[in-house]
Every structure is written in structure tokens, then in C-alpha cells.
Amino acid sequence: MSSLIELNDISYGYRAGQNVLDRVSLTLDPGERLFLAGPNGAGKSTLLRILVGLIKPHAGEIRAFGTPRVTDAEFHDLRCRVGFIVQDPDDQLFCPTVIEDIAFGPLNLGASREEALAIVDEVLDQLHLKHLRERITHELSGGEKRLVSVAAVLAMKPDVLLLDEPTNALDEENLRRLEEILIGLPQAMILVSHDPHFRRKLATRIIELRTGKVLQLPDKKCTASERANQAETAS
Numbered sequence: 001m002s003s004l005i006e007l008n009d010i011s012y013g014y015r016a017g018q019n020v021l022d023r024v025s026l027t028l029d030p031g032e033r034l035f036l037a038g039p040n041g042a043g044k045s046t047l048l049r050i051l052v053g054l055i056k057p058h059a060g061e062i063r064a065f066g067t068p069r070v071t072d073a074e075f076h077d078l079r080c081r082v083g084f085i086v087q088d089p090d091d092q093l094f095c096p097t098v099i100e101d102i103a104f105g106p107l108n109l110g111a112s113r114e115e116a117l118a119i120v121d122e123v124l125d126q127l128h129l130k131h132l133r134e135r136i137t138h139e140l141s142g143g144e145k146r147l148v149s150v151a152a153v154l155a156m157k158p159d160v161l162l163l164d165e166p167t168n169a170l171d172e173e174n175l176r177r178l179e180e181i182l183i184g185l186p187q188a189m190i191l192v193s194h195d196p197h198f199r200r201k202l203a204t205r206i207i208e209l210r211t212g213k214v215l216q217l218p219d220k221k222c223t224a225s226e227r228a229n230q231a232e233t234a235s
């Protein structure tokens with residue numbers, strides 16, 4: 001079985017002489033929910049941005065869906081298949097209304113207006129968010145914006161999901177709802193989260209970044225008790 005995503009020896013620094021990432025490698029296989037753990041500033045978000053081509057690494061190779069990704073066209077193709085839920089929903093949602101925000105992706109991928117609206121209703125139903133359908137986006141609470149940003153990415157029917165701190169701003173009820181939604185999704189995903197409970201519940205594998213290097217990379221899937229131990233010890 002080949003990996004969906006492969007990062008090989010990725011190095012990057014924002015400034016000369018600074019290495020945020022130092023020869024980091026990882027793979028994502030079908031069905032995995034891989035967590036990136038590690039302290040603030042370890043380079044977790046930077047790694048996700050590199051994966052989708054928003055930042056070019058100084059060294060290393062990115063492969064996705066069996067193909068090396070180097071050119072802008074190759075990363076554009078990758079971004080059509082990898083849904084990226086960024087840390088701040090305000091960076092993701094830019095349309096006046098919830099309907100337009102969720103329809104934006106499908107329309108951009110070539111869906112008709114009618115098809116896009118059908119997808120909007122499908123994902124709002126899937127996420128139990130129908131009550132937000134007619135709302136103005138900037139009037140939503142932080143937690144509501146977070147869930148709508150998840151809906152907007154799912155509407156593009158990605159093959160892989162990247163979620164950067166998806167539990168930020170969620171209350172207990174919506175956190176549980178997001179956990180159930182993510183566990184129920186067929187897509188493989190890479191998640192960044194400092195929340196040990198969330199990691200314990202969802203992770204099939206956890207790797208830890210520290211000062212730009214991968215500290216531990218278990219070469220097998222976690223058992224339930226290993227998952228619990230890793231989630232407790234990873235910061």
C-alpha cells in the first residue's frame with residue numbers, strides 16, 4: 001500500500017541561519033489520523049504550509065498521491081485534493097454569507113450553482129449545522145466560524161485533510177461533535193493539536209517535532225493503550 005503523502009528530509013528556515021525544520025520526514029497512509037505534537041514554535045504549522053505548497057522548502061521532497069510535487073501546477077493539483085483547515089477561521093472564510101463560503105470551493109472546482117447548493121446542504125446536514133445556513137459569516141461566534149470552516153473544506157470533497165488546531169474556540173459540546181465528525185470521516189488526516197484529550201480520542205499515530213526535528217516516529221499503528229500513552233506524554 002503506497003502512502004498518500006510523503007515528506008522526505010524537509011528543511012526550512014524563515015531567516016538565514018535559522019532552521020525551523022531540519023530534515024523532517026513523515027508519511028501519511030490511507031485511514032490514518034496522524035497528529036503532529038510539539039511545543040509552540042516547533043514548526044508544526046510551517047510543515048503543513050510546506051506540504052500544500054504555500055512555502056517552498058529549502059531542501060527535501062514532497063510527494064502526494066504517488067507523484068512528486070515541485071511546480072506551481074503540481075501544488076495546485078495537490079490543493080484540489082488536500083483540504084487545509086487553517087488555525088484562524090477568519091483566514092479561511094472570506095464571503096459575506098455561510099452559504100457562499102461553503103459553496104465557494106465546489107464552484108471553484110467547476111460545480112454548477114445548483115450542484116454547489118446541494119453540496120452546501122449536504123455538508124451542513126452532515127455537521128448538524130443547518131441552523132447556520134442563512135447566517136452572515138462575520139456575525140458568527142469563533143466556534144461557529146471554526147465549524148463552518150470545516151464544512152467549507154469538506155464541501156470540496158478532499159482526499160486528505162490537514163487540520164491546524166481545529167479545537168480552538170470550541171465549547172465542550174461542539175468539541176465532542178467535531179470529534180465524532182472527524183472519526184466518522186473516511187479521509188486520512190494530519191492534525192496539529194495541543195489538546196491531549198482530543199489526541200487520545202482520535203490519533204492513530206503521533207509524531208513529535210522539537211527544535212525542527214522529528215523526535216519520535218513510531219513505525220506501527222497505535223494500539224488504544226499506546227495511543228493513550230503517546231497522547232499523555234506528547235506536549
Ligand SMILES: Nc1ncnc2c1ncn2[C@@H]1O[C@H](COP(=O)(O)OP(=O)(O)OP(=O)(O)O)[C@@H](O)[C@H]1O
Binds near residue numbers: 014020
Ligand atoms: N511568517 C513567518 N515569518 C517569520 N517567522 C515565522 C513565520 N511564521 C512562523 N515563524 C516562526 O517559525 C517558528 C515555527 O512556527 P510555527 O508556527 O510553524 O510553529 P508551531 O509548532 O505551529 O507553533 P504553535 O504550536 O505555537 O502553533 C516559530 O519560531 C515562529 O516564530
